[in-house]
Amino acid sequence: MSSKKFIIKESTRQRCKVFRVDSIDRRHFMPISMELFHFLYEAPTIDFSIFIRVDQEMVEYIKASELSKELLKHIWLASIKDDSEVEICVQSSDHAKFTRVIDSVRDQKIKRLVEREPALDSKTLFSFVNLSAASQMVLRGGINQEATRKVAAAASFMVSNLMDNNYSIATLSRMIQIDPSLYDHSAAVAMFSGIMGNASYQGKLSQKNVEALTQCGLYHDAGKACIPHAVLNKPGSFTPEEFEIMKTHAILGYKFLTKSIDEGASIERIVAEVALQHHERFTGKGYPHGKKGRLEEDPENGIHPFARIVAIADSYSALLMERVYKPALPAEEALRLLEANAVEHFDPLFFKPFVAALKKSLNLYEEKKGSLNGNIYVVEKGDNVAKKIMAKKNTKSQKEETPSQKNPHDAHVHDKNCDHETPSHKKLGA
Ligand SMILES: [Fe+2]
Ligand SMILES: [Fe+2]
Secondary structure: OOOOOOOOOHHHHHHOEEEEOOHHHHOOEEEOOHHHHHHHHHOOOOOOOEEEEEOOEEEEEEOOOOOOHHHHHHHHHHHHOOOOOEEEEEEHHHHHHHHHHHHHHHHHHHHHHHHHOOOOOHHHHHHHHHHHHHHHHHHHHOOOHHHHHHHHHHHHHHHHHHOOOOOHHHHHHHHHHHOHHHOOHHHHHHHHHHHHHHHHOOOOOOHHHHHHHHHHHHHOOHHHHHOOHHHHOOOOOOOHHHHHHHHOHHHHHHHHHHHHHHOOOOOOHHHHHHHHHOOOOOOOOOOOOOOOOEOOOOOOOOEOHHHHHHHHHHHHHHHHOOEOOEOOOOHHHHHHHHHHHHHHHOOHHHHHHHHHHHHHHHHHHHHHHHHHOOOEEEEOOOOOOEEEEEOOOOHHHHHHHOOOOOOHHHOOOOOOOOOOOOOOOOOOOO
């Protein structure tokens, strides 16, 4: 961990309004998640101030209307210095304004994304954006009535609209390659989990249960809110001590969610259980309790089926994402790495249907993209079978979209943000 500590410079004190805040005053401010902070770079203007809290002091760093990339960069650098006591915030009373700006930037990004790649399924993207907004709300403001309602609504919308959508997995897997800034790990895990549950149980899981499973995915890393920023945002490998701290997010998430449920939050109990078990592994090599196998077969020490599903979604999503120590992986490469480790880590009961659904989705997506790119289909005389005879009118665009194989050996299935086995990020496939 770096020993650098952020201090408020004299020049900042002269330029900005600085005031002391105690824990009660802090309630008037909401922390901005790192993911959303980057959206501000694309906002043309803002009508609210952005603050940095440094220990007990609050700095009004950017005033309404004075948004500049330079100032945003300063804030960003301050927040990633080693210090859990540095936070980027907006006033709670400006929450609605902040949300409006973020929503409009996100809408623009989605629009540009679909213009650039029309094969992406817009229904999936819309549903994903809903889940992402809900997940960011939980990250920013914790678990409150508004956040749980938003999560439930987003999960329900997704389940009602996407369960028979064969393009969803491929759309999420491809969008991260086209615009990584739109990707949201928790929202993706929620969506992959819901889809996998539906596929594994062949549609026999009730809508209510698929929604609960989707929520399990969305809240699975809730405990990370309790991990010090310096560990959570550390660029590079963890020390063994840091890794031990990171691992506590499973138990912390369980406690945090259980407490919220006990206090009346409208969340199913299973969500807390899955937050606790999502790093357990089928062969007993996970954490925190080294559970093993299926709960259905071993009620004492088995892993809940929803946790076994979320574990797969979590690992796949982590492989797709870019990290300081690894590039974002194309879906095919992420799948290859997962398959190489499936026997050890995952329950085949869920993993096999997931792989099948993923492959089917990628194939359909590529077909759709091919036809949109100008491939020509003709009907053969005699047998009336449609056959593709010409491909790649737009060679350049095809080349761009071919899944990149760069640095395939630099991949780690154990993402540090979602990981379990080793702090040194064991390389796979190398
Ligand atoms: Fe995760
Ligand atoms: Fe996790």
